[in-house]
Every structure is written in structure tokens, then in C-alpha cells.
Amino acid sequence: MTKPNNVPAVMVFSGLDPTGGAGIQADIEAIASMGCHCLPIVTALTVQDTEKVHRCKDVDPMTLIEQARAVLEDIPVAAFKMGIPGSVKNIEAIHSLLIDYPEPAFILDPVLAGGGGGKLTDDECIDAMLELLLPETTILTPNSNEARLLAPEADSLDACAQELMDMGCEFVLITGTHESTPEVENTLYGNKRRLETFQWQRLPHSYHGSGCTLAASIAAMMAHGLDPFMAVNEAQEFTWQSLQHGFRPGMGQYLPSRLFWARDDEDEPA
Numbered sequence: 001m002t003k004p005n006n007v008p009a010v011m012v013f014s015g016l017d018p019t020g021g022a023g024i025q026a027d028i029e030a031i032a033s034m035g036c037h038c039l040p041i042v043t044a045l046t047v048q049d050t051e052k053v054h055r056c057k058d059v060d061p062m063t064l065i066e067q068a069r070a071v072l073e074d075i076p077v078a079a080f081k082m083g084i085p086g087s088v089k090n091i092e093a094i095h096s097l098l099i100d101y102p103e104p105a106f107i108l109d110p111v112l113a114g115g116g117g118g119k120l121t122d123d124e125c126i127d128a129m130l131e132l133l134l135p136e137t138t139i140l141t142p143n144s145n146e147a148r149l150l151a152p153e154a155d156s157l158d159a160c161a162q163e164l165m166d167m168g169c170e171f172v173l174i175t176g177t178h179e180s181t182p183e184v185e186n187t188l189y190g191n192k193r194r195l196e197t198f199q200w201q202r203l204p205h206s207y208h209g210s211g212c213t214l215a216a217s218i219a220a221m222m223a224h225g226l227d228p229f230m231a232v233n234e235a236q237e238f239t240w241q242s243l244q245h246g247f248r249p250g251m252g253q254y255l256p257s258r259l260f261w262a263r264d265d266e267d268e269p270a
Helices: 023-033 061-072 088-100 123-136 144-150 157-166 210-223 228-244
Strands: 009-016 037-048 053-058 079-082 105-108 171-174 184-190 193-200
Touching: 009 023, 009 061, 009 210, 023 037, 023 210, 023 228, 037 061, 061 088, 079 088, 079 210, 088 123, 105 123, 105 210, 123 144, 144 157, 144 171, 157 171, 157 184, 171 228, 184 228, 193 228, 210 228
Parallel strands: 009 037, 009 079, 079 105
Antiparallel strands: 037 053, 171 184, 184 193
16 A cells, blocks of 8 residues: 555645636646646636636735645655646745745746736736746746746747746746747757757647646656656656647546546547
8 A cells, every 4th residue: 555655745825717728637637647646726716607707806825825834744745736826916925935945846827817818917926926936946947928928028939948047947848839830849958058949739729727737737746856868758647648638528628637547548538
């Protein structure tokens, strides 16, 4: 029997998406699928469907910090992951935790908008993330649009990554689903240079929650002790499989099927 303390714990700071496609549920499902235990801290409540975000309301930062510190004093955390922050106050609270607990890897998914549209992070939060969180970040996982918004002075995605690393993060993984390449090209940067470009078959649909799935599974792989390159590689494979098995429960985007491995082939949606 596996002892409970052999299951790495990953603390996530994410918004609640009532469709279950993105946010805290995406984190929980991805982290559990990768063999870790998720410690979920909700940063914001959203009103959204599978088509777009209608409204986002931040949670009280005092509640957030009390929840996180209560758990951190009880359960060893092997990695942190953050999605939408909700507010500048929440960013400041999370920053204080990262300063007090510097050992675990910190995976930052800079969610600026919903997959189908709708702003989730304002300019003040972006500035606070760049100033307070990037210096504590192990792996930053922006899509190409987010990378350009985070580093607006850069004239290429390579330059965006260099600028973001100059701000303090250790590795940058820029995902390419929004680009016009025949295959999806995700590029990992570290040590102030491009390390590897990964190519993945471009799937036919638009997905809600793919970025959350990728960042959370990277955090889980880091919690297992993998180095960043291997963690990114394993997490991309899992995310692509989740998208390939994706399903469309509503009238908008497809959702990743992060529990695809638990279903028989004949149970898969058409």
C-alpha cells in the first residue's frame, strides 16, 4: 500500500470556472492524473460558459492567505502553481508565501483572458505579476499572445522570452496554438537562450482549459522531482492526449478530457 506521504502535494491558486473546463477544476484533475495531491486555493469566482467569460470577482486576500498558511503549516508542498490572481492584493499575498516557502517550484500560468474571450487579468495585476511573481517563477507558461502582452517592447517571441527571463523567471515555455504554423510549436527557453521547440499535431477544435491543464501537469511533474525539461515534455504529452480526447458539453469550446486514461475507448465521445 502506498503511504499517503509518498504522494507529492501541489498547491494551486486559481479561479473557479463553473464549466469545469479551466481554472481550479482543471488543476485538480490534471494534478490527480499525474499522481499528485492538489491543494486548491480559489483566487476568484467567475461567471463564464464554454463560449466566453462574463464576469470575474476576486476573493478576499485575507481568506486566501489564511487558507494557504493553514495548509502549508500542516502539509509539505512540493510545488506551487498559479492561474488567474484575482487582484493585486492576492498577488501580494501569494508573493509573501513564495518568499516564506522558496524551495518548491513555482509554475506561473499568466492567464490574461478566457479561451473564448473575456478579460480575466487587468493591467495593474499584470504589472504586479511582472514585479513580484516573475522573480520567484521557475517556469512561466504564456501562450504567444500572452507573451507579447507581457513583453510588449519585444519584436519577436524569442525576444519576449529573453525579456521575461531578464525579469527574473528561470524558464519560459511559450505555447503556439494561436500561431498559424501547420503544427503547434511550443518553445522552451532557459539559461538565457532557446532550449527546444516541441511540435505537436494541430487538433481541429478550439479548447477551453488547455493552458491550465499544461501548467498544472508541469507543476505535478516538478513535484515528482523531474527536471524542468522532462517535466515540460511529460506535461505536453498529457495535455495533447487530454485535448485529443476532448469533448463539447455545451455550445462553445471543447473541454480537455483530463481523465481520458480512466475510460474505455468505447466510452469516448464521438
